[in-house]
Amino acid sequence: MATTYYLHPKNPQMDRIDKIVAALKGGAVILYPTDTVYAIGCDLHHKGAIERVQRIKHLSANRHLTLLAPSLSNIAIYAKVSDSAYRLMRHLIPGPFTFLLPATRVLPRLVLDPKRKTTGIRVPDQPLCQTLLATLGNPLVSASARLPDGSEPEYEYELFDALENTVDLIVQLDLPPDQISATPGVVSTVIDLTEDEPIIVRQGLQWEQAAAFMA
Numbered sequence: 001m002a003t004t005y006y007l008h009p010k011n012p013q014m015d016r017i018d019k020i021v022a023a024l025k026g027g028a029v030i031l032y033p034t035d036t037v038y039a040i041g042c043d044l045h046h047k048g049a050i051e052r053v054q055r056i057k058h059l060s061a062n063r064h065l066t067l068l069a070p071s072l073s074n075i076a077i078y079a080k081v082s083d084s085a086y087r088l089m090r091h092l093i094p095g096p097f098t099f100l101l102p103a104t105r106v107l108p109r110l111v112l113d114p115k116r117k118t119t120g121i122r123v124p125d126q127p128l129c130q131t132l133l134a135t136l137g138n139p140l141v142s143a144s145a146r147l148p149d150g151s152e153p154e155y156e157y158e159l160f161d162a163l164e165n166t167v168d169l170i171v172q173l174d175l176p177p178d179q180i181s182a183t184p185g186v187v188s189t190v191i192d193l194t195e196d197e198p199i200i201v202r203q204g205l206q207w208e209q210a211a212a213f214m215a
Contacts, residue, residue, distance in 0.1 A: 038144075040163075100194055
């Protein structure tokens with residue numbers, strides 16, 4: 001059964017962050033909140049954990065995973081960012097936007113689109129995620145969490161119940177009862193930046209804001 005950690009959403013307790021990061025470096029797979037939906041994640045540098053995430057998500061070899069990075073400058077280590085892509089991204093980062101970009105040689109093949117050699121990467125706008133990423137020191141490999149049958153949960157607690165024997169850690173926001181949202185969030189907006197002109201390929205949270213910058 002997974003170990004559950006309750007963290008303050010704006011000032012996460014560092015002793016708990018340190019324990020989570022130590023587990024991630026040891027190959028743990030976690031269920032955790034982002035600024036969009038709950039996600040299943042692991043350390044980018046642990047191959048076995050990445051393969052577990054793929055199995056949990058029932059991902060085929062031609063489906064790549066998303067990276068969560070702490071900053072725009074960090075993205076440039078793992079993806080090739082053109083001048084035009086940078087100008088757009090600096091207006092939207094941090095936020096609920098996943099950018100499809102050509103990958104650098106740093107990334108393992110497990111997290112790439114095998115045909116296009118691209119990766120999806122984003123910088124979340126949430127203090128808990130930011131602290132976790134900064135302490136880990138490299139991106140999290142991440143995938144939106146769904147129920148074992150692939151369906152979207154109607155309530156967050158369904159994820160906790162369904163995945164407590166599948167993941168190693170569950171991170172929940174430590175909020176007063178009147179501030180807890182029972183319903184899942186909205187997925188990120190996905191923007192393809194692999195060509196000269198950016199294209200929104202999935203309309204998610206705040207997609208209108210992205211479209212306005214792209215107009």
